[in-house]
Amino acid sequence: MADIRHPPLKNISSGDGGYQDPPFPWAVTLLASVLITTIVVDILGNLLVIISVFRNKKLRKAGNAFVVSLAIADLVVAIYPYPLVLTAIFHDGWIAGYIHCQISGFLMGLSVIGSIFNITGIAVNRYCYICHSLKYDRLFSNKNTVCYVVLVWVLTVLAIVPNWFVESLQYDPRVYSCTFAQSVSSLYTITVVVVHFILPISIVTYCYLRIWILVIQVRKRVKPDNRPKIKPHDFRNFLTMFVVFVLFAVCWAPLNFIGLAVAVNPALGQAIPKWLFTASYFMAYFNSCLNAVIYGVLNHNFRKEYKRIVMSVFKLRC
Template identity: 80%
Template sequence: MTMTSCFQKVLISNRNIFVVNLAIADLVVAIYPYPLVLTSVFRNGWNLGYFHCQISGFLMGLSVIGSIFNITGIAINRYCYICHSLKYDKLYSDKNSLCYVILIWILTFVAIVPNLFVGSLQYDPRIYSCTFAQSVSSTYTIAVVFFHFMLPIAIVTFCYLRIWILVIQVRRRVKPDNKPKLKPHDFRNFVTMFVVFVLFAVCWAPLNFIGLAVAVNPDTIIPRIPEWLFVASYYMAYFNSCLNAIIYGLLNQNFRREYKRIIVTICTAKVFVQESSNDAAEKMKSKPSPLVTNNNQVKVDSV
């Protein structure tokens, strides 16, 4: 099977490719930044140098912006699939879906790169990590809050409101019969991603509002923000990366089924390997010794 055919099979379910990208965005912080944060906690300070600080902060920002952009992409995808289902196959063909995913990551990189020039990626001893410093540039902080949080949240809210209106119409049977019907599994998938969006907005809202307040009037607001409030809002925001898998497991039956199938397959494979090894050992033990023939007979001459 060629690489192209494998990739085409993955793209057959183009609705799920955005969910996969959301999972990748959540995993980015677990690969590099979080281990460095733990090291900083154990050493009670950052001792890994400027380069690792910049890379850690960059990847954290990449994860955050990638998550919100992918959540926005999922909301637009669900909106097109449910509210404009007749045009969906054309809008989200395999080629178009791949282009959308590439565009999301390009926009994510473009959104993070200015941090390297502004100098806003700094170590914060309150949270033991290198992250975006809200007080470095008021203009940039306002732009970050607006373009990376408020605008995506507004787009996602519009999409889900339109979907909820359609759901209510279908439930009350006021929608014309010539329009596509909302299937039960489509509704369940929509509810799952809606909960993911709500949790993301709730978890990230406090930190973004603090950043917006600091950007508007840093000299007055910064001394008035309690340290515990900033720390709680920060860890609340990054804890959101752990919640998505829990939501999928609780609300998505297919996710639970596939997860169970993977676990069973892994366990079965281990048992099969062990049994094969034991069988091979038993066969070696029970294997009869070779027959003595004239060719291999050992002759003992008397002295």
């Protein structure tokens, strides 16, 4: 096991300080396969996203600054924390030591909160672009957009820092990860879920509902003719980012609601099956590789640029 002459590497357990049931071999193989797939698709896909935006003029728009920022947030976990989790799966325990545990947990939190805050930024951007198009260029000038992206990451760091003060970054053998311990403080867990998940999801839901209402009005021609129309490519771009949001919410909701339920009623911690808890975590982990795939499937400009980049790489190798 790891050298833990640093502060002891705490384990989150289901209650008694030890951990009881050894994992089934097929379950370990499944978790490792999911994580390996996530790492490979995450790194390749999000690198394609970043390179595409910088190469293609049609993609170099203010709103796509948040897309690049979101891709960076997804890349962070694939480069450092996920490989350490994979190592823990293969060794059936954390072997990297206390410092790497803390850094891994911090970067995981940075990634997930950075993702939801960037998704919120994308939603607000799309809302302003479609519902308040006359003010959009002033609100999202290049300078302002850079400031918004910087603000997203400043808020993300500020949201993560308290974890070190409450010592909530601990190793959980159920998910082979150094992660946020939901059992450290009920009040803190509730605050985290509300501020880091429910509030941003509510803002995004409001923005997209307003856009959908406008789209329906346009389709039914109940929208006044003197107001700007929604162009087909603008609707496709909105639909792409809406799918990104829905998949994020679906992948992360189980874990957040489990945390909220346990915080409200700690006795539920014993009742939640290990497989459900583990599945909710790896479902959330898998989300980091989905966005790049969604862009390629739903966005014509991203799809074309992906092909160009891949063809360029193959030509260089040949």
